[in-house]
Amino acid sequence: MIPLSPAPDLDRYRACLLAGAIGDALGAPVEFLTRREILRDFGPDGIRDHASAYGRVAAITDDTQMTLFTAEGLLRARVHARSVASGHGSPTAAPDRAGCVLLVANAYLHWLLTQREEPQTQARGDGLLGVAALHSRRAPGHTCLSALERLDQLPEPARPLQAANGSKGCGGVMRVAPAGLFCAAWPLTDTELSREAFALGADLARITHGHPGGYLPGGVLSAMVALLAREVPMRDALARAREALVTFNGHEDTLQAITAAERLAAQGPAHHDAMVQLGGGWIGEEALAMALYCALAAESPESALLVAVNHSGDSDSTGAIAGNLLGAERGMDWIPQRWLEGLELHSLIDAAATALARVD
Numbered sequence: 001m002i003p004l005s006p007a008p009d010l011d012r013y014r015a016c017l018l019a020g021a022i023g024d025a026l027g028a029p030v031e032f033l034t035r036r037e038i039l040r041d042f043g044p045d046g047i048r049d050h051a052s053a054y055g056r057v058a059a060i061t062d063d064t065q066m067t068l069f070t071a072e073g074l075l076r077a078r079v080h081a082r083s084v085a086s087g088h089g090s091p092t093a094a095p096d097r098a099g100c101v102l103l104v105a106n107a108y109l110h111w112l113l114t115q116r117e118e119p120q121t122q123a124r125g126d127g128l129l130g131v132a133a134l135h136s137r138r139a140p141g142h143t144c145l146s147a148l149e150r151l152d153q154l155p156e157p158a159r160p161l162q163a164a165n166g167s168k169g170c171g172g173v174m175r176v177a178p179a180g181l182f183c184a185a186w187p188l189t190d191t192e193l194s195r196e197a198f199a200l201g202a203d204l205a206r207i208t209h210g211h212p213g214g215y216l217p218g219g220v221l222s223a224m225v226a227l228l229a230r231e232v233p234m235r236d237a238l239a240r241a242r243e244a245l246v247t248f249n250g251h252e253d254t255l256q257a258i259t260a261a262e263r264l265a266a267q268g269p270a271h272h273d274a275m276v277q278l279g280g281g282w283i284g285e286e287a288l289a290m291a292l293y294c295a296l297a298a299e300s301p302e303s304a305l306l307v308a309v310n311h312s313g314d315s316d317s318t319g320a321i322a323g324n325l326l327g328a329e330r331g332m333d334w335i336p337q338r339w340l341e342g343l344e345l346h347s348l349i350d351a352a353a354t355a356l357a358r359v360d
């Protein structure tokens with residue numbers, strides 16, 4: 001009999017999504033500032049606490065919005081699989097990947113509705129679509145918007161769930177942490193889990209991002225989050241994610257980026273100079289590598305999350321991904337109360353993480 005890993009640790013689930021949202025919110029006020037401008041506005045240590053963006057303090061951005069919609073699609077897939085299984089009198093089975101991709105794509109089309117003009121009038125409907133605060137544009141990625149607009153124009157049976165564009169933007173990876181959490185709740189061995197979570201994360205990113213550099217980082221993040229949630233150490237989780245990565249065509253750029261992150265992390269505590277060498281984070285493999293570097297080289301998780309946002313590039317996305325990794329690795333204890341307090345949609349994010357940890 002194959003030994004199964006322990007049940008998922010709810011604390012790590014919650015921390016994965018909450019620290020991700022905190023990284024997103026810390027990065028929001030500085031997303032479009034250079035490092036020089038950040039230091040000018042926030043002092044020599046850069047931004048260290050929530051500040052104002054989008055008309056409020058501790059605002060989340062499109063990264064966390066889409067993460068929530070990823071979770072909602074996956075949870076709907078689970079409900080669907082459960083009802084099909086009970087119709088056949090069989091025990092609840094994990095939903096198949098194609099079903100998950102379809103329902104997450106539908107959830108992304110709901111997110112697209114929240115990004116329309118005059119958004120508040122749309123705040124009705126089931127689930128997240130009925131949450132008025134989500135009907136707000138937070139610098140959504142052009143690729144996500146255009147790919148989903150294209151999907152929305154096609155009748156459902158004809159919808160291609162793999163984007164035909166060549167985008168390697170970071171909008172694919174920044175939203176797929178729930179895929180790892182979702183997979184980690186099922187009774188799979190760590191080897192099966194790594195493969196399954198990688199494939200699901202990559203497929204979900206590929207709904208909008210057609211270049212391997214856009215969707216394979218989603219696979220790496222999902223696999224790592226899944227393993228971290230099972231208490232696999234960070235470096236072992238990375239090694240397993242890398243094993244899955246190299247089985248995919250077009251993996252070279254992503255492999256090179258995460259290898260560079262690992263090499264720099266071996267040189268000492270997370271530092272801005274190393275971040276510059278990894279890029280700006282606007283594309284998938286760079287955002288993943290920068291976040292991964294911070295997580296691997298963390299002197300403390302708190303300082304690592306600050307390194308993840310205090311740079312000239314895509315601060316909210318690198319902050320979100322770093323937060324996902326650090327939260328899944330370490331649970332809630334390290335997260336400063338002042339970062340949790342006032343975080344936009346805190347309860348909703350917490351509820352999504354709690355729901356993902358359940359399998360019954």
Ligand SMILES: [Mg+2]
Pocket residue numbers: 061062063138139316317
């Ligand atoms: Mg954003």
